[in-house]
Amino acid sequence: MKSDIEIARSVTPKPIVEIGAKLGIPYESLHPYGHHIAKVSNEFIAAQSERPDGKLILVTAINPTPAGEGKTTTTVGLGDGLTRIGKKAAIALREPSLGPCFGVKGGAAGGGWAQVIPMEAINLHFTGDFHAITSAHNLLAAMLDNHIYWGNTLDIDPRRVAWRRVMDMNDRALRSIVSSLGGVSNGFPREDGFDITVASEVMAVFCLATDLADLEARLARMVVAETRGKGSVTAGDLKASPSMTVLLKDAFQPNLVQTLEGTPAFVHGGPFANIAHGCNSVRATRTALKLADYVVTEAGFGADLGAEKFFDIKCRKAGLAPDAAVIVATVRALKMHGGVKKEDLGKENLAALEAGFANLARHVENVGKFGVPAVVGINKFVSDTDAELQLIVDLCRDKLGAKAIVCTHWGEGSKGSEELARAVVEIAEGPKATGFKPLYPSEMPLLAKVETIAKEIYRAGSVVADSKIKKRFKDLEAAGYGDLPICVAKTQSSFSADPEIKGAPTGHAIPIREVRLSAGAGFLVVICGDIMTMPGLPKIPSAEHIRLGADGQIEGLS
Structure with a gap:
């Protein structure tokens, strides 16, 4: 069986100009990063503002387990499936963080025959967006400490500095530190710390801003400290937001890549969903909606975190109204929720599967609370038995009144997601029982x-x-x-x-x-609870297995 990276390398990607042309993006509006990656210019995006939006489809999932769910894989597979049945489709994904890539989770470009490519570049540095966000964030930290050092005219209380530094790597040793040691010339010592870049408010601002002016205005509003009188100090007060915007100017342009089957994919921004809002940039999503009839996007982790934040934060703030949702589940993960240990997942266990089904059922019910119709996508693993797969289909139909479809896009590409694509189109283009609505009103305490x-x-x-x-x-x-x-x-x-x-x-x-x-x-x-905004590496991190082979190719990246 080929690995993900071997499958990705077996496909010859199309020139990025061809991918842009599928969406009507002319060559002069693309800023290429090599032959297969490009940024879409801000000028072109602004010119599309009057075009109608396509259909927006959210892919979410059950609570993740070590058994795997395949949410990104399903997002990619569904995009390819929609293209296969004749729809003009595009995908909108987050960029992977180096932290989990070298930690425990691995990359985030999909898997099997449902991937975005070039997967090595996407998982490692890509177009440098995260480095730009890290630099902008830490520029603000430096300017804050510099202001205190040179007289502190804003009367900032060093004990109430809230702006921590960031880096895009898991490093538990930096969670809590003391900075500015070494004498008078190094500033005033204080407690400090690091978060991972994907937890940075700059990342959140980057992903929720609508244009460069909005980006700068949002950066200026960020509260970084308090004065001795307990007043707020913002990035605007420190005059940092214009230079931060300069660092983010090029990164703010969405990245265009492709799936293994040539479906256009926007991969842009990357806030975590367990410690941030977990969605790709509004800029990329809105661009995709103007250029495609169907846009498939995802929200991180399970629907309790990613989908809830997608609906209550991203859709509320950006004025988006999703047309349908796909909730991804696997036999293996549901058996883990039913009490089966990872080493025993290969054995058929219908009782445990039915017990674990409660997790899926709750997510289906929860998505319905937002007025968004949903279909369940069962991401098939080779160890799944026919009886297990049929049980999920039957339980969804009989207990939830929901359609569940077995998907084989990991092994078959768009052929294995065609049925799911048709079900999504039926929902998205059919009548809605209710309209989309957030869970709570803005005026609630x-x-x-x-x-x-x-x-x-x-x-x-x-x-x-x-x-x-x-x-x-x-x-x-x-x-x-x-x-x-x-x-x-x-x-x-x-x-x-x-x-x-x-x-x-x-x-x-x-x-x-x-x-x-x-x-x-x-x-x-x-x-x-105990959630950390700076993760740590596991006992055996993925970094121990990633290396260059004798042929100069990257090995161990998944």
């Missing part, structure tokens, strides 16, 4: 928003917030931030805040550890 997400989506019994957290919410409301949506940062592995609790728990508590204001992005990050 902040803590009530968190409680709504916890009880409606996670089925929690309570939200645990001590007096400091409650005061923080009240202070934010008094400061004019009460209308912001909530971005919950918690484990992706469970509906609860405990990654070990699988299936579909109810009545659990969601403990709030911290609340961070992302005024530029336009949401509040509510950190729950």
